[in-house]
Amino acid sequence: MQQIKNLLNQISIINKKNTEILDATGGRFNMFRICGVNHYENTHSAILAELLNPNGTHGLKHILLESFIENLGEYFTIEKFNSKTARVKIEHSSEEGRVDILIDDNEKRAIIIENKIYAKDQPEQLIRYNRFAQMYENGYQLLYLTLFGDNASEQSSGNVPYLSISYREHIINWLEKCVLIASRSPIVRETLIQYINHLKQLTNQDMDSKNKEEITEVLSKIENLRAAQAIYQNYSATYNYLAEKYFNPKMEEFISQKGLFYHYEWSEEKYIKFYITSPKWQGKYWIGFTFESNRFHYGLCNNPNEFRISDENRIKLHENLNNLSVFSRKESNWWPFYAFLPNLTIDNWEHDIIKSDNFFNDCKDKIEKLLKALEGIKAFV
Incomplete structure (x- = not known):
């Protein structure tokens, strides 16, 4: 028990130091959080769609969309997708339901993003979107976006091929690349940084990297690992x-x-x-x-x-x-x-x-x- 108390005390000191750093640098100030952009899929979809849109107000044309595609790497399956001619729509209505984000390259290819921050799957949702996507005869891909990369329910997806992506990994990694791309556009760059920080808060990743390393070093001691295991086993019950x-x-x-x-x-x-x-x-x-x-x-x-x-x-x-x-x-x-x-x-x-x-x-x-x-x-x- 004393080992657990010692470990908690050490981690508490590091966590307090992290909070002090954030307070001193304004790292916790975030307009997305202040405005309540947490669990509303439509709001996140609007933000992502604006960034992905070659005609978006960011003024960076198709480069952000190309970066998004490159970030998916080998998992992106559409050949010759033309990001320069792409059109982006949110809440696109079809006979098969409303598509959260539709990216159509105007050459019979499309990226379809189902955005699930917290919402439950609807019956046969991805199955219906797959039927809708058949019109894109030169290729399409269904992306299932959640905070942590969860898979869709079998009821929603059936045997439809789709790619699970996450805000925690894919979106944050892409946005960090967008910050570099927008280095000469200060308003866009700082807005991206705030949105990244907001997503890190939503996905529990808002600790300074140096403090993370310090916690890892503390936990790496065997006696602390045993204490951490005991804490983990009782965390939910608390x-x-x-x-x-x-x-x-x-x-x-x-x-x-x-x-x-x-x-x-x-x-x-x-x-x-x-x-x-x-x-x-x-x-x-x-x-x-x-x-x-x-x-x-x-x-x-x-x-x-x-x-x-x-x-x-x-x-x-x-x-x-x-x-x-x-x-x-x-x-x-x-x-x-x-x-x-x-x-x-x-x-x-x-x-x-x-x-x-x-x-x-x-x-x-x-x-x-x-x-x-x-x-x-x-x-x-």
Whole structure:
């Protein structure tokens, strides 16, 4: 135990030094983070599309797109793709659905990018995009972009060929090359640097390289490796402990006052997972806060294999949510209503759960609005 305490103390000192360096140099100032460009795929798609566009306002013509293709190396399968004549579109509508980013070289070749920061796969999504891409008879490639390079679900992709790429590796590496390309365009260069820093924060890579090396050196000692292993094995359980101590008692009391039942499941760094039931709902429906496909969300859930909300009640529910200013909503067979929440971070745990009730109050507000929206709908009362 003493070895673990010593290791934590050494790492804490290095981490504090890294924070001081960032504060002293303004390294934590980032307009992308300030403006909330975190989990919205459309916003990231717009940024990437503008950079990839030969006619983009960056003024660097086709060079950034060529750099993107070169960065994919041997994994890029389209022969003779003409980046000089390329046209870039976001949210391109087709009979097979909306394509996040479409890059068409005007010579029957195309790059199709499905951008998944946190969103869940849609049924047969890549299969449908592959059908759409058949019109590009001289070659096309499907790119599946996620934060960490996750693969698409089998339900989405089937046997369709696609390439998984990540913000953590492919996009950041490409953007760093773009910084060099934009060396004589200071506004573009500094914007790229800020976006890179933002992506590094989203992918947990925002530590100074010298401090990383120092941590590696500390961990390289065998006794510290054993201590690090013990910390790793208990890391997830720590968030469960914190939720049980700082969140659950408040939520249990609030839910009990509503005549409902609180069911806590599990916590990790990115989420607290729980659901709420009522005797009136007869096990058909529940309010859930859950985590799927690397994204935190909440809403009203039902099992469509046992019972499914009628179209009339679904419409009424969404009308009520509109009146309560609950927007950015989505729905599926399992979720008559759901909305995304920002994934939790260590900062959230410290400032919004341990040191304040901010996260609890936010959950409480969402639950109260959802309960209000359910009032008067016969299926729920």
